[in-house]
Structures are given as structure tokens and as C-alpha cells.
Amino acid sequence: MADEAKPVTNIKTPMRLEYRYSAGVATSRFLRGIGQGKILGQRCPSCRKVYVPPRGSCPRCAVPTVEEVELSDEGTITTFAIVRVPSENIDVPLPFASVHVLLDGCDIPFFSVVQECPVDQIRIGMRVQAVWVPKEELTSTLQSIRYFKPTGEPDVPFEKLKEFL
Amino acid sequence: MAERCAIVGIGQTHHTARRDDVSIAGLLREAALRALDDAGLDWPDVDAVVIGKAPDMFEGVMMPELYLADALGAVGKPMLRVHTAGSVGGSTAIVAASLIQAGIHERVLTVAFEKQSESNAMWALTVKTPLQAAVVAGAGGYFAPLVRGYMQRSGAPEDTGIRVAVKDRANALKNPYAHIRDPNLTFDAIAGSPMLWDPIRFHETCPSSDGACAMVLTSERAIPRPKLAPAWVHSMAMRSEPTQFAGQEKINPVSGQMCAKEVYSKAGITDPRREIDAAEIYVPFSWFEPMWMENLGFAEVGQGWKMTYEGATALDGDLPVNCSGGVLSSNPIGASGMLRFAEAAMQVRGQAGEHQVDGAKIALGHAYGGGSQFFSMWIVGSARP
């Protein structure tokens, strides 16, 4: 038994709740595309902007989106941070570059990480391409895109990226 | 049409990493009792209670207003629970003040809190979503790329963020309730602190705090005989925009710009930098001070950093910002916004002690939340509006 003389000041009340998460219709289509090595966005019928990952609507116009658009897996870094502190939910080795990538043909940045490049060489405007898991290991989760790596193409000038910040 | 709303009582806890000596209810009651005492009122005098906090998962109590009703003397009264992410402390105060302005109640108690030590902020902010790949490391990981974008766009010197942190931590030394009160946080100490989410250094970030803030608001006819003259609500505004959409301006959000314009115009302010005597704004990462200076219309776009550099935002500057030490020095998340609103009111009541701005008559309280998408603001003054 615990030390009787000492007053109790704390209690432990662990919580474990189990749920069955549903990805929703639009995101499921996107994830199944990922499972086939494709990045599928959706185009807004009103403003014609392309969203990825799609959530089934354009929040700007508040209308549903259905038109599917296959996107390139290449894009441009619009901004980034170098993460040097561990985070419980991320298993990428430190330090790593957390980046916003504007995929070619898309109108909002996609959040990912960059590897195969020293972190001090990551730049806004840098061209990058997705590195996928081997074809036979593709699954319908975003883990199928391991990370992005530099393509070596010339940087995109900042002027052209400003509006995506 | 609206009734005037007075702030007659303000209370807060000492903010610290772990308030191991109190229950959640005890933490809230400490702030609430200080506010009631400041107002010269007691529990039965209160007509309604409005409570706010950030995600319930921080403490693991779903809709804690239910469990806290008894603790806040709300039994038999109306009780509302607000949640608008990081801006919640501000929006909670706005909902409470609306009850007065609408003429529905005479005396409203409003309380906001977070007891982060019950769990860990990073967990509740980055719950892993199945089928997704986690690539954003908490709030710092989310906001760091925006800071980098600001640096690139404005050409601000790299030490701007350090200077903000030096100023806010020095201000915190004058605030007995602040969490981070460390005289050793000099320029060199902050510059030398580790990069967590490069370009954000450890000492350029806010702490995780346990804490609560409370205010008693009344109509003009119900003003008690408080020890101090009340602060008056001159105007309030809220604006929200979606999390992420094509063409979104993340660094200088349109929702923040619109919210500021509305709160100034309703208060009859045409030149905010000249007319506002003190501003308490939500700066969880030091670089957000220059960013919000621009968003709030105190500086031209791209020029906000100069205010920090020139000392304009210092306690003795022309627009003192975060005289209390701000979110950088105390961050009980759900309460942080209300602390901004309350500190603004303390300034115009002349109640801010060592961090008082001499003769402050008009002050701004500001809070933001989500991915820089929820804004709440109020202008308070020493004179009846």
C-alpha cells in the first residue's frame, strides 16, 4: 500500500476511446488514387481552382466539387520550416524540412516533407518531385508518398509564388 | 440601440507550467473569485456565466461546462460554452458582453481557462488522422513556414523575432501573474536558444501553461461600486475564414484585416496607431508581432518589423504592445485570448501595476486561432462610449 502519511494530490485517469474513422467520399477517391500512384485533385465548378487533397467542396465558393483532375507529382516549394524538435506523431528522422508544395496544375499548397537534400539547401521556389513507395507497396494512404526530393530544375522566382503564401 | 457594457471586475491566476495544487474547478474559481472581488460582487449577484476553452481533449473532459456549472455558481442560471480555437478567450468575452449589450442580463461572469498539465498540448493539437501522413509538427510546425514566408516577403532582419521576445520577456518581469519571468532571457540567450521549427527558436515560442482568466461585465445601470472605475467596451468584432482555400492570404489574413477595420470604425478610430494607447495582441511566436502590426493596420504591409526595431512597441514606445509579457510569457491556451482582452481593460482602468502604460485611455485586445483564420477583437476605453 502507498505511503499512508502522505496526502493524495494527484490521480491517474487514463482514457482510451476507439472509433472507426471515415475518410469521406472525396478524400476516399483521392486516397484510392494514391493507391494507384496517382494524385487526384478536384476542380471547383465556380472559381475553377483545383484542390488537393480534395474534401468535396470549395470553401471559397461554398459549393460541392466533383470534377476530378489528375495532377503532376512535381511541384514547387512555396515555403517551409526545418523541424528540429521531435513530435509524437511524426516518424521522419530529425532534422527534416516540412514544406508547402504547390503541385503543378493545383491552386493550393500540399503539406509534405523533403528528403535527399541537406536541410540548409532547401529554398522557397525549389522544384521538387514526389518519391513514392515501390509500386507493389502502394496503399490507399498518404504514406504511399514517402517524401519529396529536388528535381534539379531551376528555381521558380518568388514573384510567381507570392500569392500562394 | 445596444446597451453600454462595462468591465467592472478582472481576475487571473498565476500562470505556470503545472498548477499541481488545484483541481480544474479550483483553478477557475481562483480567477473568478478575484474578478468578483475586484467588482465587489458575490456569486449570487451574477445573472449568467459564459465559459470558454480550447479543445476538450486537453483536459479530457467533454463539454466541461457541465461539470463546472456548480463551481462557477451557475446553477439555476444560463451558462454558455464557447469554442473558437485559439481566439476562444476573446470570443468568449464578446459573447458575454453581447448578453449585456442585448439587454438580456445585467451582470455576466465570463471565464476562460486551460489546464494543459493534465495532458500535453502537442497531443491534443496533433491527433493523428487515420490514412493521412502526419507532416505538421504541432502549432510551431504549422506556423513556422508562414513566418519564413513573412521574412522573405518583407525582408525583415533575422533578429526581429529575437527582439520581440526580449521585449515581451522583459515586460513579463513586471507582471506578477506571468509564467515566464526570467531575467536571464537576454538577446544573446534567446538568439542562442535551439531552433525548434527553423526559423523559430525555442525562446521565440510561448510556453504551455495552466491558468485562467475571468471578468465581470455589467450594464451601465448595474455597475456596482467597484474599487476602480470600470473599463467600457467601445467596440467588438469577430471574423472567420476557411482553413485553406485557393488564393488565401495566410501571412496577412483578410479575416484579420476586416476584423480590425470593423473594430476601429465602430469605436470611431481613424488612425489606430495614434489613437490606441496600448495593445494586447495574440503573439504565440515572436514573429507574429510584426505580422500582426501590419494585419492590424498599425504599419504598412512589409513595414511591421520596423515598429519592433524602432522600439515603437516597447512599454515606453508610441504603441506599447503586450505590456503584460503577452502569450510569449504565459499561454493557458483557452484563456490566452481573454487575458489579452482583460489586460487591455486593465490598462484603461490604470490597474496594470508595473506594466501600466501611463495615462492609457484606449486599448485594443486581440486574439486569433485556427490556422490564422479566426479573429476576435475589442476596443476598450476609460471613458463611457
Added chain:
Amino acid sequence: MREVAIVSFAQAPNARRELRNEVEILMPVVQEAVARSGIERPFDFTCSGSSDFLQGQPFAFVMALDAAGAWPPIPESHVEMDGAWALYEAWVKIQTGQAETALVYAFGKSSPGDLPEVLATQLDPYVLAPLWPDAVSLAALQARAYLEKSGHSERDLAEVAARSRRSAKSNPNATVSGDYEVEKLLATPHIADPLRVHDCAPVCDGAVAMVLVAGDRARKVCERPAWIRGIDHRIEPHSLGARDLTVSVSTRLAAEKAGVGRGAVDVAELHAPFTHQELILRDALGLGANVKVNPSGGALCANPMMAAGLARIGEAASRIWDGSARRAVAHATSGPCLQQNLVCVLEGA
């Protein structure tokens, strides 16, 4: 008080399990409510209700904003409560004179988790929640206390269920509906003695949206606006052992403040997720035998958490619009065993 009316209402089908995400569920509902209102965006104010714990994902309301139409940016707020309290906040905003129109919505997906267990996290975190009493068991404690004190029987409860399900036959969005014989219902086993399956609301996912408009503007867009003539809400002590579970003191108080007794009530939509709670609420509201209770089937036939209370107000408004009621009462509840209650009085003229 300023005149405020409900001019439109829409709801999602209350499916037992929705696989769409919250935006996919909400967007058509918001679009429908907006279209029916005759009011063009932007609204002067928007307010919503939801709770993160239902799905186990924080900030569900943040994403839900995608469905609301928040561009250009809107004045907007959120309660971590049933949407009925979001409606209250919107009504308050209109009373301040700072808004003339408001969009109110609420949503909840309960099916991803074990709802009665998830609701245990609403309880006092020191002496109640660590025992994990499920919400159905707690309601059963109240049911027994009520039956033993009032002299009502389990048959009376089954009759409430049978009537509700019969009424729900005309509600296309009901989760449960149909003709059920009381004898057959009573022959089913208890799930939490003294409660049986029919005594408890079904678990479902859903969303609700409506539009509020002030004064003459409401008259312009709506032939017969449902005027909010009184609205109030009150809370009771949290501890079940510190209150009399057989009465609803907070409902009675809210009803007095909202002026329920100031005129005859034609229809009442009561947020009673358990059969015995309908009987307790009828008493608290002082509703006579001639009041039509829950013509929609009520929460016993469709209970989208965080939206079901707001749905009661929408259903009551619908009776005003279709002329079947001149004066209606709507009620919403929150917390274990009717801890917190909101009462709203609607009138057609």
C-alpha cells in the same frame, strides 16, 4: 426585445452511419436552408454547435466552416454544445442590433465511436468519469427514480415510444419509425433495467441548419415567420446525487422565463432522448394532454448529437409554417439526465 423569426430549416437524413465527412453532410443542408430562406449571403452572423469528442478529432468545427460560406470572411462563432445554444447566441447577437440575419447550423457524427461510453467523458473527471458509467445506465437511474416516485409504469414508457415511432412515419428524416404494439415492445429485454431499446434514442449522424431574420425583413421573405417570442436556458448541479432526478427544475425555470404559460400551446417538440424524460419534461413545461408532443417523432426517432436540440426548434418552426400550430414550444437538453435545458416559444403571429 427585438422581433426575430426562424424563416427556414433543413436537415440531413439521420442515418445510423454516415460515411461522408462533416462538410459533405453539412454542405447540402446549409445550401438548402439558405435557398429556402430567401436571404442572400453574406449573413450578418453565423453560429454553430458541435463536439469534438463524438468523432475523436479535435477542431471538427474548423473544417465544417468549409460548408458555411466563409469567404469573404464572416462574423462567426461556435459553441461546443448542441446547436440550440448556437441559435441562442445568434438570437442574442440580433438583439444587440449588430445583426439582422443569422445562419445557424449544427452537426454530429456519433456512429464512429461507442456513444454511451464517449458520453462518460462529460462527467466529473475525478469521481464519476473514472468509473465509466455509460449514458444509458445513468438515464436508467433517472428512469427508475421517476417511475417509483410518479407511479408511472414501464408500459407508460413504451406508449411514449410507440406514439413517437408512429408520428415519425411522416418524417422522411427519421432513423426509426413505424407501427409498434406496446405489448410487443414490453416483451423485449431490458438493456439497462428499467430501460429497453425503444426507451432510448437511436445512435445516428446528422446535421441541421436554419436561418434567423429580424423584424420586417422576416415578413418580407417568409409568408408566416416562426417568431421567437421567448427563449431561455438554465443549468442544474452536475452531480446526479445532488439533484432530484424526477423533476426538471431547470426546464421549469427556463419555461417561466420564456413565457411558455402565457398562452395555449398547440405543439411541443421536446428533446427527450429517453422515454421517461418526455414525461418529466411535460410536467416541467406544464403541458396539458391536448398538446401535440413531438409530431416529428422527436429525439427518440432521430437523435443526431449536437444537432437534435436545434432540430427540435426547426421542427417546431415547421408546424408554424404549415399552419398546424399557432404557438409551439421547442426544448433542447445537454448533459447527463437533463442537466441543462433550453426552452424556446414560437408563434405564427
Added chain:
Amino acid sequence: MSDLVRDEGGVLTAPHVLEYPYRRSVGPVLGRFFTALRDGRLVGVKTAKGRVLVPPAEYDPETGAAVSDAFVDVGPGGVVTTWSWVSRPRAKQPLDRPFAWALIRLDGADTAMLHAVDAGEPSRMKTGMRVVPRWRAERVGHIGDIECFQPEGE
């Protein structure tokens, strides 16, 4: 695809677990209650009006006023004021066999506390019956230090 992920008519679903080890500071009043539980005793606290709250709270639930500093021993026995029957207990609940939830007003208390009653079958439960706590041998200062209550005299 992970076998935990299911394609349900085109929509993907997957298990999601929310798991946190909350650690709560209890403050002085609940601290007295939990300390007493650890020591195998039950205490309540008196409000300013003299009502005895069990479990104790820092405030009078009716008014919000602070309670007095008078703690009183209550129980260990008490009376069931209402109950419900759990035929299929959930994994987190106090007993793994059918049991009753009950509100129990301990001797000397003015409010009732919630706990489980191990009565075997519902026919042995009755409002007004007397129950006593069954203590755990290993106690840590937690509401679970009482394994459950049981009918008095067993």
C-alpha cells in the same frame, strides 16, 4: 492495403484510437476524499449551510459558495436511492459480471454518490436497500479504491 482499412462502398474507413494518460491534480478538498479512500475511509465536507456533500466538492453546488473546512466521516454503509442494471458490462466498468449502478446516500451524507453494486441479479436490488463498500486491498487514492458496494450483511 492494411487489413485494418476497409473500403465500404468506395469510402475508406480505418480504426482511430484516442488514448491519453491524463494525470489530474485534485486540489485540497478532493485530496482529503482520495486520501481517506486510500486509508479505507469515507469523508464528506459540510457546506456553510451544514449540508454534508459526499463526494465532497470545493463549493456548494446550489450557490457556488466555498464549503466550510469541516470534513466529517460518513458511511461506510448507505442507502440506495435509485439504481439501474447492467447486464453486459463494458470493459472499463468496475465489474466484469452483471451489476447495478446505484446512487448511494452514505450514512451521515446529504447527497448521494454513484458507484457499482455487486448484487448478482436485478431481483436482489431494491431502492432503499442498504449497501456497504467492498474495499480493494491495494489502494492508491482513487474512486476505484472501492471495488464496488455490496448488499449489507453479505
